[in-house]
Amino acid sequence: MPKLKRTLLVNGVKIDDTFAEAFGMRATALLITGPNRKWARQAAISMTGYATSVIGCGCEAAIDVDVPPSATPDGRPGCRVMVFAVSTDELAKQVLNRVGQCVLTSPGSACFADLAGVAELKLGASLRYFGDGWQISKKFGGRHFWRVPVMDGEFLCEATAGLTKDAVGGGNMLLLAANNANALAAAEVAAAAIGKVRGAITPFPGGVVRSGSKVGSKYKGMTASTNDAFSPTLRGVTKSELGPGDNAVLEIVIDGETSDAVAEAMRAGIRAVTELGPEKGASRISAGNYGGKLGKFHYHLKDLLP
């Protein structure tokens, strides 16, 4: 049995004395509005689909927060979405493709920049060509919009979107439980709590990952493979991090506009899981890292306790 790193107990939930290791990323934020909440969300969900991990999707994206009509430029319901990538070029490509294929196409949608960054990504400035010469440029109030004629009227799109280089990707927490139902309950409350933190997203399905990964593989060409240390069926045959009662593990992966946003999101997640307690949820919280040598950002769980 490997030596476990359990040092703290909060409301009966064990907190490992370890840290999450995260990386610097490029990110942007967009505000997508629609004729009603349903269609604003539909455009945002489509745009952030297949964007769980930069390993296979090119970017990580999700809805950050729902925005009420009173806080959007056009007075309609909106969603703030965030997109993260490892390079500016990849981010620019992903944002353009996704807005072009998923927001431009969504009925009644409009797309606004929602982040003041150090650089600008082309948005409407490229999508305008869909207008085939009928597009209209409008500059007012310090903003530049493109109006692209489409079959239900016009698609209004901000010309550029801000880019930040201060974004952080890969904040995480591992929720260990006695069974799958408890692990899922803990993950759901954590994801819901993190969803309320502005500037932080959980890009995996429902905010939850069941296939946490480690770097590398025994197979050539695989950059990541299963996190055997936290896989219960491999307990006994690998160097497991699991205790005897840990039968299911789910991970929450967090990307943030800033390092503070990631820390705030992890704090909110830990609070929610510990409030749920070990009877209904996770019995232990851990985090994934690479020994601290790969990622610039370290989030020690003991510093994020409620």
Add this chain to the structure above:
Amino acid sequence: MKALTFKLVSEPPERLDLSPLTPERLAGKARGDMEKIPVGMSRRGSLVGDLFRVTGSDPSNIVFEGGSGRFDRIAEGMQDGSIRVLGSGGAQAGRAMRGGALKIEGDAGPHAASCMRGGRIEINGNVGDRLGAPLAGELAGMNGGIVIVRGRAGAFAADRMRRGLIAVLKGTGDHAGSRMIAGTLVVTGGTGEMPGYLMRRGSILLDRAPEKLSPSFVECGAPESVFATVIDRYLVREKILKHPLLGGSPQRYGGDNAVLGLGEILFPQ
């Protein structure tokens, strides 16, 4: 520091060129030197000191106490700071402005904001013909910035406008937005004959249907427009208008098809 104030002592005996009295051209000048600046445009050649009593010391904040229809070229080429005229101005007020703010409490003459490139001009009274328009021989008119005329504008407002926003709140004369290249002209209070005459691109936003529109404009229906909502909110937020102008589905006419035909006239249904 107190605003640099030019108090008009008597009605000017000639037309004045006030373009030397801008923040950047007065920066670092002593009051005595300012009073020696020639501004008269006739053989009389009045100096600043002949017409104004100069007080204050902040050249980035200039005030003209008293105005005249002979005050030509106020704030011409201004790049920063502010100029306020407690009275009326003459021709070419704010011409070729690049930044800063010009406020005229009274009326202004023709060619106000001509070829303006940036900044903000606010005129509480009426303006003459060719607001924002180019002078003879110039290819394009206003090229950026915001102009708000709270009174009425003469004919050919926004002629050959290329960029920026002009708002006229008590109506315009004939041919508003003529030959527009791009940009946005907002008019409440009605327009004269043929708004948008020969416009190529650009938007003319009205509070009512134009009475006499060129037959080379075509009706484009009244589809929902997020742009209309966004600019409505912008105009109200900036206190240019008190109420939204267009609504969510304004009536749209496209033209002028006698030329390129990529412009538009929008007004509420």
